[in-house]
Amino acid sequence: MNFDLTEERQMLQDSLRRYLRDKYDTATRNAILDSDTGMSSDIWNGLAELGIIGALFTEDEGGFGGAGFDLAVVFEELGRAGVVEPMLDSAVLAGGLIADLGNDDQKSHLETLIGGGLQLALAHGEPSSRYDYTRVDTTAVTKGDDIILNGRKAVVVNAEAADMLVVSAREEGAVSEEDGISLFLIPKDRAGLTVQGYALLAGGRAAEVTLDDVIARDADRLGAAGKGYAALEGRIAAANVALCAETLGAMESAVALTREYLMTRKQFGRPIGTFQALAHRFSDLLIEMEQSRSAVINAAGHLETARPEREKQVSAAKNLLGRAGRLVAEEAIQMHGGIAMTQEYELAHIAKRIVMADHRFGDTDHHLERFIKLSAA
CATH class of the missing domain: 2.40.110.10 (Butyryl-CoA Dehydrogenase, subunit A, domain 2)
Structure with a gap:
């Protein structure tokens, strides 16, 4: 099976990555976090103009995507850059429920949402x-x-x-x-x-x-x-897929920062990344990354399937990303040392995002128990 992105999704990923690389750095995010609103309207409008919100909705809903892999592409990049704007809650959850259940008058709000003029x-x-x-x-x-x-x-x-x-x-x-x-x-x-x-x-x-x-x-x-619960459960499943992809992107940033640090910091005249003990620990992170990517792909591919299989695969992914993410965050901090805990350094925010993501919509223990129940049904 070919897991490569389609041409359209590859273009979406490339354009979003370039935009965030140019517009979203640690200093920008720290300024946003210190603001009263906790988000940047300029960044939000920029994402809307780029078509990122539209990628989360189908053509019938006024967008151009809406599938599980569209969510995965967008949120992996948002997680990679550590974006704090409320794309998940405004678009995937609340906006998704309007798309799923709304009448014509209610669905008319989606155009404004996709254009960046509405918050939900x-x-x-x-x-x-x-x-x-x-x-x-x-x-x-x-x-x-x-x-x-x-x-x-x-x-x-x-x-x-x-x-x-x-x-x-x-x-x-x-x-x-x-x-x-x-x-x-x-x-x-x-x-x-x-x-x-x-x-x-x-x-x-x-x-x-x-x-x-x-x-x-x-x-x-x-x-x-x-009769709202079925749609609500479906939207929480989509949010879990998005959150897993976001965690994957954050893990990629944590691993990249750790690699750079290990090959820059020197002891005894050579990079500490060449020391066998640290090289083995870093290799473990790469293995966790590959497992996590497979889990995200699997969950995204099952998002449009029947409810029992969808929920089982989403819980499996959430459990795996929770465990792998915590390991990556902890190991990245330990291999960095004290610098990893400073607010001015990118890893401090990324590690918090990874750990706290496990507690939204069910932690690892919750989803392990849920997976077992769904598998036995």
């Missing part, structure tokens, strides 16, 4: 849900023509910058049932919706979102009442 966020996780994405305590109660939303959402990435939020709420069923979960597209300035933001360790910003008698209408609902 997915408000789904809750203080008590952890990695159980069926656990939704937020309620949606119909009163006449109104639907009243009440509840709390935790760690909603990009909520502060978002113009609209995709909010999950339970209309019926027990707290952890798949059936009964509805999704609503709510403007952030809707009365009763409050956002308390904070910076994230790996870059960007998130918020705690409170819904206090927020009024929604049928026109705000995405898809059928109580």
Whole structure:
């Protein structure tokens, strides 16, 4: 089987890599991290003009990609450069759910999103849900023509910058049932919706979102009442593929920085990378990189398959990338020494990104258990 990129994806990768190489360095990122917004509108608009957001949507949705390998190409490059702009949360998650479930009026927002003029966020996780994405305590109660939303959402990435939020709420069923979960597209300035933001360790910003008698209408609902979970699970699978590809790109940067350091730093008159012990440790990183790339390719290729196989392969990739990524981050820091922990050095941010990525959408232990259950089904 040929795993080489198509000509179009190779062009996408090359153009994105050149843009980020010219526009996104350590100093630029540190300035973005120190800003109040935690993102750069100039970078975001530049990515939109380059067509990067459009690559995450199909032609019917106004883009020109949307497949698993398109996500993998884009997010590997974003991870390689350590980009902190909210492409995953605004486009893949919230934008993807609008594309999957929205009516014509709701889908009209996709054009603005792809053009860079709209920010979105997915408000789904809750203080008590952890990695159980069926656990939704937020309620949606119909009163006449109104639907009243009440509840709390935790760690909603990009909520502060978002113009609209995709909010999950339970209309019926027990707290952890798949059936009964509805999704609503709510403007952030809707009365009763409050956002308390904070910076994230790996870059960007998130918020705690409170819904206090927020009024929604049928026109705000995405898809059928109580039937939002299947699309939500599919979008989290796509986000996991994107996150695995992003981690792979970050690992490549960590390995490249380590190689450069080992061949530059000298002891006893020769580069320390020529010492056998360090050479063997570095070789282990290269092996982990190859395994990780295979896992990302496999997960991306299964993203459009039936649900059981898709979820199994996504969990397998997430488990492998979590373990391999942590090893690469730890070994890269150890082989660098103290310089690796300074904010002015690229590896400090890259290593944090790799480690923290394991904790989004389920860590290694969660996905190992999930893979075992799915394989036994």
